[in-house]
Amino acid sequence: MRFLQPSDRKxxxxxxxxxESWHFTVATSDPCFSGHFEDDPVLPGVAHIAVAMEACxxxxxxxxxxxxxxxxxFMRPLLPGDECHVAITTGGESSSRRFEILCQGDAASxxxxxxxxxxxxx
Amino acid sequence: MSRxxxxxxxxxxxxxxxxxxxxxxxxxxTSVTAVGEILAAHPLVRHGxxxxxxxxxxxxxxxxxxxxxTRRAEDPSGPARGRLVRVRAARFxxxxxxxxxxxxxxxxxMAMASPLAVYRIRVCLDGVERVTATLSTYAAGxxxxx
Numbered sequence: 001m002r003f004l005q006p007s008d009r010k011x012x013x014x015x016x017x018x019x020e021s022w023h024f025t026v027a028t029s030d031p032c033f034s035g036h037f038e039d040d041p042v043l044p045g046v047a048h049i050a051v052a053m054e055a056c057x058x059x060x061x062x063x064x065x066x067x068x069x070x071x072x073x074f075m076r077p078l079l080p081g082d083e084c085h086v087a088i089t090t091g092g093e094s095s096s097r098r099f100e101i102l103c104q105g106d107a108a109s110x111x112x113x114x115x116x117x118x119x120x121x122x
Numbered sequence: 123m124s125r126x127x128x129x130x131x132x133x134x135x136x137x138x139x140x141x142x143x144x145x146x147x148x149x150x151x152t153s154v155t156a157v158g159e160i161l162a163a164h165p166l167v168r169h170g171x172x173x174x175x176x177x178x179x180x181x182x183x184x185x186x187x188x189x190x191x192t193r194r195a196e197d198p199s200g201p202a203r204g205r206l207v208r209v210r211a212a213r214f215x216x217x218x219x220x221x222x223x224x225x226x227x228x229x230x231x232m233a234m235a236s237p238l239a240v241y242r243i244r245v246c247l248d249g250v251e252r253v254t255a256t257l258s259t260y261a262a263g264x265x266x267x268x
Contacts, residue, residue: 031165032140034165036140044140045178045179046175046176066175069255070212077205
């Protein structure tokens with residue numbers, strides 16, 4: 001795992017819907033900052049997807065292939081040293097999962113990951 | 123195909139492995155055709171394969187290069203940063219893309235109300251479509267980069 005630690009998993013409810021979340025710190029040394037950008041490092045938007053995919057992989061290492069991303073919005077950039085949470089909305093057998101990344105209480109991004117088939121948490 | 127004779131460093135603020143675009147082939151005010159490549163050393167590459175969602179970054183960089191090129195006549199100051207603000211829908215034929223392999227990238231403007239723009243992007247490998255997506259960008263200064 002690059003961004004998340006399995007032991008940081010917490011089960012929560014978001015708007016009454018069960019979800020699993022992980023706290024993570026955006027490492028100042030993360031190689032995703034290299035060249036993005038030299039004078040003002042910002043985590044690339046695709047790294048938000050990578051964080052959410054790590055969370056889904058922790059929920060089920062046998063995850064079906066990711067076949068799409070829907071309605072993904074970036075509200076706040078992630079910067080070196082940011083303290084964040086990623087939450088995956090679970091519940092029911094489904095081929096998609098909602099995710100949200102929060103940073104110091106603010107939503108940084110949220111969207112839907114679409115997989116090739118249904119899967120359940122382990 | 124001829125290449126647009128402008129160095130990529132003048133079109134994109136990305137450097138090193140973060141710069142996925144390798145050449146701009148053709149560009150006008152409504153679309154750009156480019157070539158990109160994900161290096162094996164890219165930090166999101168795993169087990170020698172790139173996640174297909176990295177194609178979203180490829181499309182965003184193509185859009186950024188296009189915005190820089192179309193405004194060069196008015197503002198020759200070079201690339202500046204913008205933001206990828208939304209991915210309305212992206213579809214991946216498979217969940218990985220090969221590394222160190224040329225990928226064809228196109229971005230077409232679907233709507234623009236500066237500083238916001240919506241692009242339809244397409245990434246192909248050997249002429250076969252691998253990723254499509256609709257992206258929204260916000261140009262904070264001159265052009266757009268994710």
